[in-house]
Amino acid sequence: MNRSTIFLSAILLIFFGLTQYPSPADGQMQTKIFISVDLEGIGGVGSPLMASSGGKDYETAREYMTEEVNTVVHTIFERMPNAEILVNDSHGDHQNILHGQLHPKVNYIQGRIKPLGMVQGLDSSFDAVIFLGYHAKAGDPDGFLAHTGSGSVKGLWLNGIEVGEGGMNAALAGSIGVPVILVAGDSAATAELGQLLGSETVTTKTAETPSSARLLHPQVVRSMLMDATNTALDRLKNNGFEPLDLGESVEIKMRFASTTHVDILQSIPGVSKTDGFTIRYLADDMDQAYRLIRLMYSFIRT
Ligand SMILES: [Zn+2]
Structure with a gap:
């Protein structure tokens, strides 16, 4: 084995040694x-x-x-x-x-x-x-x-799925x-x-x-x-889980126990009512939807 062969072997050993190194354990x-x-x-x-x-x-x-x-x-x-x-x-x-x-x-x-x-x-x-x-x-x-x-929320739907x-x-x-x-x-x-x-x-x-x-x-x-x-x-x-994907924009429907709650929520731009107890809002994404839902049930009380 001449010098360049030894050099090449060393390079190959390092290369394969590194690439075959076991992936990090937990x-x-x-x-x-x-x-x-x-x-x-x-x-x-x-x-x-x-x-x-x-x-x-x-x-x-x-x-x-x-x-x-x-x-x-x-x-x-x-x-x-x-x-x-x-x-x-x-x-x-x-x-x-x-x-x-x-x-x-x-x-x-x-x-x-x-x-x-x-x-x-x-x-x-x-x-x-x-x-x-x-x-x-x-x-x-x-x-x-x-x-x-x-207790004021009777139902919540995101893009038609009740959650x-x-x-x-x-x-x-x-x-x-x-x-x-x-x-x-x-x-x-x-x-x-x-x-x-x-x-x-x-x-x-x-x-x-x-x-x-x-x-x-x-x-x-x-x-x-x-x-x-x-x-x-x-x-x-093993990548065995799928994140829940509702799509980009999120339609919120939320049903409340009182019509007063729904009437107060009309003050939020974009919120409409679909019946006396239910509001609808189309959010750009889930982050926007989440913040609004939390505001509507947690911080606005009747
Ligand atoms: Zn709790």
């Missing part, structure tokens, strides 16, 4: 995961009082909520120590998770006044979204504490190319969102009535969450 990946956490669907929460600040056992519900987040977060960090996780408190006044007990490596958003509400902080740099503690859309007869945004909070949040995520990989909540929520999104699901309880639930023990729920998080991360690695 541990080296800079995966970014966004977790939105509501309370009604958290395991162990079985009465309206538990979901209401100041109500009986609300403090216990906060602990269950925090532990569910920690379970998912620990599972992610076990596989991806460099993952970046943003947790957005998404129930009531958005001040429920016990921050001091939350995994110290996560970033946490607290407080209700935020235009993107349950998906505040989410942008296209994220790889995946997880919904914990979710409930079904307004009017679902099988849902536990089912509602959409607030609740989960569908609306997933549509915002989908519009920037981010899929929802895992949904946990009551059986009506996981049926609704599992079908709409194709996500992994964990059913934490089944409604006996709209305000009572047959509960799985919180420890059982956490163990199911661990398994489902692992399955979801495996699927994510």
Whole structure:
């Protein structure tokens, strides 16, 4: 072997050595995961009082909520120590998770006044979204504490698809190319969102009535969450999820409990009413749609 052959062999070795180097394992990946956490669907929460600040056992519900987040977060960090996780408190006044007990490596958003509400902080740099503690859309007869945004909303349609909070949040995520990989909540929520999104699901309880639930023990729920998080991360690695795509412009139809609410909303340019209880608005994109919907149900009250 002469000098130039040795040189060429060395070059080839380096080239193939580099190109055949195994792709980074989970541990080296800079995966970014966004977790939105509501309370009604958290395991162990079985009465309206538990979901209401100041109500009986609300403090216990906060602990269950925090532990569910920690379970998912620990599972992610076990596989991806460099993952970046943003947790957005998404129930009531958005001040429920016990921050001091939350995994110290996560970033946490607290407080209700935020235009993107349950998906505040989410942008296209994220790889995946997880919904914990979710409930079904307004009017679902099988849902536990089912509602959409607030009690004043009786129905919400985006480009003709009826959605609740989960569908609306997933549509915002989908519009920037981010899929929802895992949904946990009551059986009506996981049926609704599992079908709409194709996500992994964990059913934490089944409604006996709209305000009572047959509960799985919180420890059982956490163990199911661990398994489902692992399955979801495996699927994510293999590009196994599709972001929800509603198209570019978004037609909002929103039905309210009172005609007064609808009449007040006529003050917003572009909002029209299709009947006494229902408004219509054509938004340029999902971001615009989301901000307007949140304004209409959360910040304009009658
Ligand atoms: Zn809630």
